[in-house]
Amino acid sequence: MKITGIVPDEWIVSYASGALSxxxxxxxxxxxxxxxxxxxxxKTAEDIGGxxxxxxxxxxLSNDLFDDLMKKIDTLPANDFxxxxxxxxxxxxxxxxxxxxxxxxxxxxxxxxxxxxRLWTGPNDERLWLLKAKGGTKVPLHDHNGLxxxxxxxxxxxxxxxxxxxxxxEIADDDTVDHMPVIDQGDECICLVLTEAxxxxxxxxxxxxxHFTGL
Amino acid sequence: MDEISKFTNFSxxxxxxxxxxxxxxxxxxxxxxYFAPRLKSYLLNFKISNQKAEDLAQETMLVLWQxxxxxxxxxxxxxxxxxxxxxxxxxxxxRKQKYTEVNVDDHVDLMVAAEKTDQNLEEKQNSxxxxxxxxxxxxxxxxxxxxxxxxxxxxxQIADATGLxxxxxxxxxxxxxxxxxxxxxEY
Numbered sequence: 453m454k455i456t457g458i459v460p461d462e463w464i465v466s467y468a469s470g471a472l473s474x475x476x477x478x479x480x481x482x483x484x485x486x487x488x489x490x491x492x493x494x495k496t497a498e499d500i501g502g503x504x505x506x507x508x509x510x511x512x513l514s515n516d517l518f519d520d521l522m523k524k525i526d527t528l529p530a531n532d533f534x535x536x537x538x539x540x541x542x543x544x545x546x547x548x549x550x551x552x553x554x555x556x557x558x559x560x561x562x563x564x565x566x567x568x569x570r571l572w573t574g575p576n577d578e579r580l581w582l583l584k585a586k587g588g589t590k591v592p593l594h595d596h597n598g599l600x601x602x603x604x605x606x607x608x609x610x611x612x613x614x615x616x617x618x619x620x621x622e623i624a625d626d627d628t629v630d631h632m633p634v635i636d637q638g639d640e641c642i643c644l645v646l647t648e649a650x651x652x653x654x655x656x657x658x659x660x661x662x663h664f665t666g667l
Numbered sequence: 668m669d670e671i672s673k674f675t676n677f678s679x680x681x682x683x684x685x686x687x688x689x690x691x692x693x694x695x696x697x698x699x700x701y702f703a704p705r706l707k708s709y710l711l712n713f714k715i716s717n718q719k720a721e722d723l724a725q726e727t728m729l730v731l732w733q734x735x736x737x738x739x740x741x742x743x744x745x746x747x748x749x750x751x752x753x754x755x756x757x758x759x760x761x762r763k764q765k766y767t768e769v770n771v772d773d774h775v776d777l778m779v780a781a782e783k784t785d786q787n788l789e790e791k792q793n794s795x796x797x798x799x800x801x802x803x804x805x806x807x808x809x810x811x812x813x814x815x816x817x818x819x820x821x822x823x824q825i826a827d828a829t830g831l832x833x834x835x836x837x838x839x840x841x842x843x844x845x846x847x848x849x850x851x852x853e854y
Contacts, residue, residue, distance in 0.1 A: 462822060462840040467769070469815040470754040471824075474764040481767040495747070495771040496848055501754065502746030503797040503851075504816050510704030511711060514721060518699050521725050522692065525732055544767040 457620030459483055461493065468497030475572050475580035475646050478548050479601045479621070482644055485542035486619025541605065545644060554642065557582065565589035565635075581645045585609075589635040596631065598648030600624040607641030609633045630654075671697060680740035687735035698745075699728050706753050712817040715761060723760065727753045743771075800850035808843035811836055 459480060466472050467480045484490040541549070548571070549557070559567040565586040572580040585591070587607070601623055608617040611633050616622050624631055631651075635641045670693045674682060679701070682694040706724040711717070730752045731738075731745075738748060751768070758766040801809060807829075814820045814828060822840070826833045 460837070460841060461844045462837040465812070465815055465840050465844050466821065469819060470758055470766065471815050471819045471821050472766075473821075474766065478765075478767045481769045484769045491769055491771045493848075494769045495743075496851070497844065498751055498771070499744060499747045499851065500797075500812075500844075500847055501816050502744055502748070502750035503800075505709040505750045505753070506702075506705055506746040507797045508705045508708035511707040511720070513704055513707065513724075517703065517721060517725055518696060521699070521729060521732075524729065528733075543770055548765070548767055 456614050457616055457622065458487065459490065459621050459623070464490065464493045465497050468494055468501055473574055473578060475574060475578055476601070478544060478572075478580065479603050479644055479646050481544035482542040482605075483603050483619070483621045485544055545605075554582070554584075559584060563592075566591070576648070577650075578646065578648050581647070582642065583645050584640055584642045585635045586640050587635055587638045589641075591633045591635075593630060593632045593654040595629045595652040595654075596624055596626055597650060597652060598626065599646075600628075600648070600651065601646040602633075603644040605642045605644060607639040608636045609641050609643075610636065679745045680738075683731070683735050683738050683745055684740065686732065687738065690732075695728075695732055698731065702731075702746075702749055703728055706749060709750070709817075710753060710757060713757060713761065713819065715757075719761070723753060723756050726756055796851060800847050803846050803850050804843050807831065807835075807839050808846065811839045812843045812847070815840065 463472075463480055467477060467484075472480065484494055541554070557569045559569055562568050566589060567584045569582040570579065571582060572578075574580075582605075585607075601621060602616070603621050604616050604618050606618060608615060610616070611622065611631065614622075615636075616633075622633075674685075674694055674697055677685070677694075677697075679698060682698050685691045685694040686698075703724045706727050707720045710720040710723050715723075727749055731749065738745065755766050755768070758764050801812075804812065810829060811825055811831075814825045818828075820828060822836050823833055825831070825840075826836045829836070831839070
């Protein structure tokens with residue numbers, strides 16, 4: 453049975469193995485911040501990585517590698533530890549944002565009720581955004597050219613009958629057509645969004661909007 | 668009795684604890700001799716030079732020396748901890764990306780207590796456990812797990828490498844993970 457809003461195990465394995473891009477890893481790590489069960493799964497997957505590493509045939513090392521390391525250790529300064537600020541964000545995302553609060557970011561208006569901060573652009577035009585939408589906003593009807601992951605940080609939205617609230621992750625892909633999230637009335641909704649390719653917005657106005665926003 | 672033999676029956680986790688409390692170089696050397704060659708082998712899977720793999724293995728062991736006091740043997744295995752550090756160092760230095768960590772420490776079940784086993788027995792148990800768990804996988808499941816952990820390939824890259832449909836790759840990883848979780852359940 454498909455569970456709405458919780459990432460499937462294959463993404464946990466890819467996260468633990470290091471196979472995700474910077475942006476995918478941030479989305480998955482931030483999603484896991486909300487769910488202790490997912491944290492346990494990540495730990496198990498990393499245990500598997502550790503055992504596979506430990507099970508590897510040992511390679512030979514340069515003779516002086518250990519002595520070199522001890523020489524380095526003797527010249528190192530003491531560690532400094534910088535505690536993280538508490539700004540209400542998942543710890544992985546807070547760290548990624550350099551512990552700035554959402555209000556301290558430069559939000560750019562992208563259409564009626566919608567604003568965004570672009571966080572990262574990948575080598576294959578993957579994009580990581582923070583999106584903010586006012587209650588009642590309808591995201592323009594669209595299809596997908598690739599994967600889209602949306603992690604709700606604040607507020608909530610619906611896609612048809614499915615409701616996405618803080619901590620839930622929506623994964624949409626090429627098979628997801630006529631996608632139109634509707635922000636629930638009341639609070640604004642803030643999401644961390646990863647797109648692997650520009651979405652295909654229906655209608656002329658939507659496409660004009662896309663031209664200016666880069667969605 | 669030489670300086671290393673006094674730690675013969677100590678588990679890896681006990682050695683980390685000794686490093687944390689006393690900055691004991693002999694205890695650290697024992698862990699270095701065991702883990703650094705294995706970390707290097709793991710890192711060499713990613714087509715980096717011998718020198719780079721040694722540098723990264725050395726840096727990973729340096730983190731162990733510096734942060735041994737942060738390690739809690741009740742919550743994690745040392746092999747998991749080192750794997751995570753080595754993975755992140757490779758991604759940071761070779762792929763030039765940040766890899767955000769999941770904070771798993773607050774929610775993990777208690778693991779094997781350090782005093783339950785001695786070092787040699789523990790090494791054999793870990794290796795045997797993984798071998799048995801891997802044997803529970805079918806050929807395709809084993810392949811996708813190895814391509815994930817030893818090549819860091821994404822789902823679509825694994826599909827390209829194996830010729831399997833993307834949906835099949837995802838389901839193979841999922842079922843392989845579930846099988847490994849079951850086999851390693853008491854680990």
